[in-house]
Amino acid sequence: MGPESALALTVDTFSREETVDFGVALAGRLREGDVVEMDGDLGAGKTALTEGIACGLAVRGAVSSPTFTLLIDHAAGPCGLPLHHFDAYRLQDADEFLHLGFDEIVGSGGVTVVEWAGRVRSALPSEAVRIVASRRDELGEDVRRLDVAFPQGREDDAAALARFVDTMARGREEGTPC
Numbered sequence: 001m002g003p004e005s006a007l008a009l010t011v012d013t014f015s016r017e018e019t020v021d022f023g024v025a026l027a028g029r030l031r032e033g034d035v036v037e038m039d040g041d042l043g044a045g046k047t048a049l050t051e052g053i054a055c056g057l058a059v060r061g062a063v064s065s066p067t068f069t070l071l072i073d074h075a076a077g078p079c080g081l082p083l084h085h086f087d088a089y090r091l092q093d094a095d096e097f098l099h100l101g102f103d104e105i106v107g108s109g110g111v112t113v114v115e116w117a118g119r120v121r122s123a124l125p126s127e128a129v130r131i132v133a134s135r136r137d138e139l140g141e142d143v144r145r146l147d148v149a150f151p152q153g154r155e156d157d158a159a160a161l162a163r164f165v166d167t168m169a170r171g172r173e174e175g176t177p178c
C-alpha cells in the first residue's frame, strides 16, 4: 500500500506540539477495539504521538515512555474509552507479548497503542492502524515524518485526517493557529 492509497497519509510535523496535535486529531477517528501500531527509531516521536492520542481520548493519567514497564493503562475519561499503552522495545519475541496477556487486554475494550510494534508483529491483529515515525534531519532537527495507514474500510478516517493535516500546514505557513 503506497501513499497514493485512500487509506494512507503522510504528514511532516515541524515540532513536538504538531505531533501531539496530530495525535489528538487521530484520536477523534479511533474507536472501540482499535489497535495503533507504531514503529520508528528512538526519538522519532512515538510517545509524543501517544500523548496526543491520550489527550484526544481524554483518558486519565499522564503518558510517559514505558521503557521499563511494558504497559501503562489509562482509565477511561468522559469519552468512555480507556487507553492501553504498550512499549515492546524490551521484548524478545511475540510469544512473550502474548503470554503477558496482549489479546485479553485488547479484548477488554478501548484503544491500544503499541510502540515498537515490529518487535511483536506476529502477535498483532491484521486490522490495525499502522504508523511509522521517522526523523527528517535534512529538513530540520524538529521535523518528523509520520506515515499512517488505516485498515480496509476506513477511507473516511484517512480523508478526515488528511484534511486536518492540510489545515495544520496552512496554519503553519500563514502563521495563524488552525
Ligand SMILES: Nc1ncnc2c1ncn2[C@@H]1O[C@H](COP(=O)(O)OP(=O)(O)O)[C@@H](O)[C@H]1O
Residues within 6 Å of the ligand: 013, 014, 015, 016, 017, 018, 019, 040, 041, 042, 043, 044, 045, 046, 047, 048, 049, 065, 115, 133, 141, 142, 143, 144
Ligand atoms: N516534530 C516532532 N515530533 C515529535 N517529537 C519531536 C519533534 N521534534 C522534536 N521532537 C523531540 O523528539 C523526541 C521524541 O521523543 P519520543 O516521542 O519519546 O520518541 P519515541 O517514543 O519514538 O522514542 C522528544 O524529545 C521531542 O521533544
Ligand SMILES: [Mg+2]
Residues within 6 Å of the ligand: 046, 047, 065, 066, 115
Ligand atoms: Mg517511546
